[in-house]
Amino acid sequence: MIRRVDPRRPALITPQGLRRIVLGGTEGERGLRLAAVSHATAKRPRLALPSERAAGCLLVLVHPDSGSLDEHAREAIAAAALLARPDEAVVVLMPWPQAPVTPGAPDPQAGALDAAALGIDRLELLPVNEALSPEALADAVAARWQTLAPRLTLAPDRGDDGDLGRRLAVRQPLACAAGVVEIADGRVRVRDLGGVGRAAADATAALDGLDLLLLERQVARTELPFTGLGERQMLPAPAPRALPGRVDLGVVAGQAQQVALEEADFILAAGNGVTDVKLFLELAEALGAAVGASRVAVDDGRFARSQQIGATGRTVQARGYLAMGISGAVQHLQGIRECRHVLAVNTDVSAPMVQRAELTVVEDVQALMRELLALLQAERAAPPAASSTPIPSLKAA
């Protein structure tokens, strides 16, 4: 019999902070049960000596999301911190798009990341720009990996991080477990992809035999009972690599409305309250937003079925979700659970979407769309000098 592991099956967080799947759990046990661990006392660094002098290290590969780290990345770092031995450092290697070019110089934006609180002993920033190919980035990461010789490397199993991890695994080569949903008792359990004839034992492997773990969500809890050292280091910028047989035509901005909703960073979503669809689409284009819709707006023929968001539509994880005239029925909210910032426009302050949103504008949606579009058009028409007024830094304010 093939036993499949459902990453959403009942699980608890062990006192060590790592996720343990509860086999044979009852319905009542569904959801993460957090073990009662008291962190009332002041936290101390886990590592007692500078990271340079540590006996070894665990390496985490993560990409920042506009200068910050999302929950998935934080969980991968926390897992490394929990797995590290007392004399091993947790080193996080992060491609850094806005990095200054001078190696060794502190980056003011990276300073906003509280590395110590995340459990990071040393944050290594790798300056990158858009022209750097994935191959050149993988070269640079592989070179750093060889210098550091980590006992174990971890990365979130998604997008750029999963890609970088897999490239590293192939280059070295590394023994890699992808889709890891649990680390317990010296073994890792991976999301079973359900291949025909695979035995249940195929879904777990000994941690000792692995070099690289690509982690699913919620493998570790991010509240740690200790801190990292929080050291920072800017690495030299990687050299670009010429790729034989390929010509780099540069970066071409895509149209936000053609991006798959699941991958969209910013979504403008319409509900039954949106009656002027033409105006709505103009606004989406001006904002550079992908277009989503509620089921009522789709059933009504105003939007395509592929644009429906919710339990019977797409599940999205945009950084920004602007809900225009959407009530926020439970089926719709299911589809936006993973969205980071939700804003709403609604005339009804008691709508469930208002509870979900961080900010709601209580206004007629058509009127607001007209105003917003006019503002954007005015901004665009303004001479560049007016819009390039420097924004005072928080420090200076």
Ligand SMILES: Cc1cc2nc3c(=O)[nH]c(=O)nc-3n(C[C@H](O)[C@H](O)[C@H](O)COP(=O)(O)OP(=O)(O)OC[C@H]3O[C@@H](n4cnc5c(N)ncnc54)[C@H](O)[C@@H]3O)c2cc1C
């Ligand atoms: C099995 C099942 C599966 C479902 N799956 C989905 C799904 O995947 N996705 C989904 O979205 N729904 C789904 N639904 C439907 C869901 O229950 C709701 O009916 C639907 O989400 C409501 O859409 P709405 O909020 O756009 O419309 P409404 O419920 O009509 O709400 C419109 C909202 O807009 C506001 N409004 C109206 N006019 C204006 C205005 N001029 N200015 C500002 N605000 C205004 C109103 O105050 C209201 O809050 C499903 C239902 C079932 C039973």
